[in-house]
Amino acid sequence: MKLALILNVIDPKIGGVMIMGDRGTGKSTTIRAIADLLPKIRVVLDDPFNSDPHDYENISDHAKNFSSEKQSLQTTLINVPMIDLPLGATEDRVCGTIDIEKALTEGVKTFEPGLLAKANRGILYVDEVNLLDDHLVDVLLDSSASGWNTVEREGISIRHPARFVLVGSGNPEEGELRPQLLDRFGMHAEIKTVKDPSLRVQIVEQRSQFDQDPYSCMQEYAKQQDLLKLQIIDAQQLLPEVIIDFSLRMKISQICAKLDVDGLRGDIVTNRAAKAFAAYNSRKKVDVSDIKKVIILCLRHRLRKDPLESIDSGMRVQQITNEIFGE
Structure with missing residues (x-):
């Protein structure tokens, strides 16, 4: 599971990870923890789609308009976005919708970006992905295939980049995943409950230690974490060769x-x-x-x-x- 996540961080084009396994095996914890290992990314300032200033092909229209008006784009560094897609999310919330407030107060139709916009160049995590509604599965299939999200709403047509690493987790007992969506995941890891008593005790003790004093627990592993971060950055730079x-x-x-x-x-x-x-x-x-x-x-x-x-x-x-x- 860890290796699959790390390889996707090194090369996001692998296409994401599907993690299936018994409940209570730390799937969600591990996935959320990967965000701490990611190096910061450079984005266009005030762009809601996290556009890469050096990748003109995949830049949003919003940033393109910016560049044509101001000649040079202002940029900033941000943490790689880690976005949770809740099972009960509506299609509007995922794809984006009309900004009702602006429509009522100013009388103009403007687009309010959704979760796919926030997840661009980051990680989109779906917990219990095998329970996701079919209409949301269709949306994910569409955007992960093309790398773009197209929204047609109330006379507004918007297209923005939606290139994200799709990470899903689930328990196989709760149902199978649609073959089309399963095929979209680059890698698939299966997790089994640990049987070795000494390792189980170690996990329980670490968990208790973290609950009592999270800060000192994180400090204890900070050096190893930094080394892993450096190893991932070096691997990203070496990959083209x-x-x-x-x-x-x-x-x-x-x-x-x-x-x-x-x-x-x-x-x-x-x-x-x-x-x-x-x-x-x-x-x-x-x-x-x-x-x-x-x-x-x-x-x-x-x-x-x-x-x-x-x-x-x-x-x-x-x-x-x-x-x-x-x-």
């Missing part, structure tokens, strides 16, 4: 073909994740161990389910991987 040999790319595609994975998203995500893992380990070349480390996370949720098969999808991926790599 990382290469993966043609023979390894062929093997990844052989595995996907043998597993009968629909589409090519599995191949693309595995290549990206292997590169991110190599960068995370300060290497410029991907080797077989990198692929083995990430391939189950990238492919387990893309396999067609056979009701007569009892073997876990993670085991199936591992078997075929060992077979293709000749082990």
